[in-house]
Amino acid sequence: MNELVEAETDDFDRSVGDAAIEGLARKGYCVVDDLLHPDLIRSLAGELAGLEASGALAAAAVGREGGRRQAAEIRRAAIRWFDGSTTTERRLLDVAEQLRIAINRRLFLGLFDFECNFIAYPTGGFYGRHLDSLSGARNRVVSMVIYLDAGWQANYGGILRLWETTEEDAGTVEVVPQAGRIVLMMSEEIPHEVLPAHRPRHAVAGWWRVNASTGQRLDTSR
Numbered sequence: 001m002n003e004l005v006e007a008e009t010d011d012f013d014r015s016v017g018d019a020a021i022e023g024l025a026r027k028g029y030c031v032v033d034d035l036l037h038p039d040l041i042r043s044l045a046g047e048l049a050g051l052e053a054s055g056a057l058a059a060a061a062v063g064r065e066g067g068r069r070q071a072a073e074i075r076r077a078a079i080r081w082f083d084g085s086t087t088t089e090r091r092l093l094d095v096a097e098q099l100r101i102a103i104n105r106r107l108f109l110g111l112f113d114f115e116c117n118f119i120a121y122p123t124g125g126f127y128g129r130h131l132d133s134l135s136g137a138r139n140r141v142v143s144m145v146i147y148l149d150a151g152w153q154a155n156y157g158g159i160l161r162l163w164e165t166t167e168e169d170a171g172t173v174e175v176v177p178q179a180g181r182i183v184l185m186m187s188e189e190i191p192h193e194v195l196p197a198h199r200p201r202h203a204v205a206g207w208w209r210v211n212a213s214t215g216q217r218l219d220t221s222r
């Protein structure tokens with residue numbers, strides 16, 4: 001293995017990744033700490049702070065193409081899509097690519113690509129209950145959320161609440177969005193919401209997708 005590849009793989013812990021994917025396979029979601037190297041978390045937080053300071057974030061919309069709208073009653077946050085133009089973004093995209101391969105190997109999902117955005121919730125920001133992909137749309141298949149705020153405490157609000165299934169009586173799990181914590185979820189199966197944050201709250205959210213044009217899983221084994 002050459003040095004470049006070694007350097008890239010240092011950004012995440014493979015055994016934590018394998019355990020996370022196992023949790024995803026068993027339960028449809030998992031919450032892990034220490035998947036990404038703390039230096040990458042700090043770099044992402046720094047980059048988002050710079051984007052905020054320079055006014056590069058835009059109010060987040062809700063819904064898919066065609067039905068897109070700014071829906072302040074559903075979501076209050078600002079975002080910016082990754083464009084891969086910085087080293088930090090590329091480091092995370094490299095990790096996402098390695099996770100894509102590992103998830104496909106374990107779950108046979110035919111994940112094809114990855115899209116990703118920075119999210120900044122202001123004080124009072126929130127995101128009402130939603131699914132990241134509507135059932136049957138077959139676009140976003142696995143979701144990842146990465147938390148960036150060091151020292152976040154439960155009483156700061158901004159808890160991510162997820163439902164373990166789409167059934168009415170599903171159990172819930174509450175996640176304190178601490179720096180370095182990561183949530184993986186099946187996009188069509190795990191409803192979730194962000195409770196109002198009492199302080200500015202920062203995250204990256206990304207989605208592995210199947211082929212967007214046809215909505216079909218590509219079989220890369222042939």
Ligand SMILES: O=C(O)CCC(=O)C(=O)O
Pocket residue numbers: 119127132145160177192194203205
């Ligand atoms: O900020 C979070 O914890 C979740 C974000 C989210 O659900 C989304 O962007 O779809």
Ligand SMILES: [Fe+2]
Pocket residue numbers: 130131132192
């Ligand atoms: Fe979501």
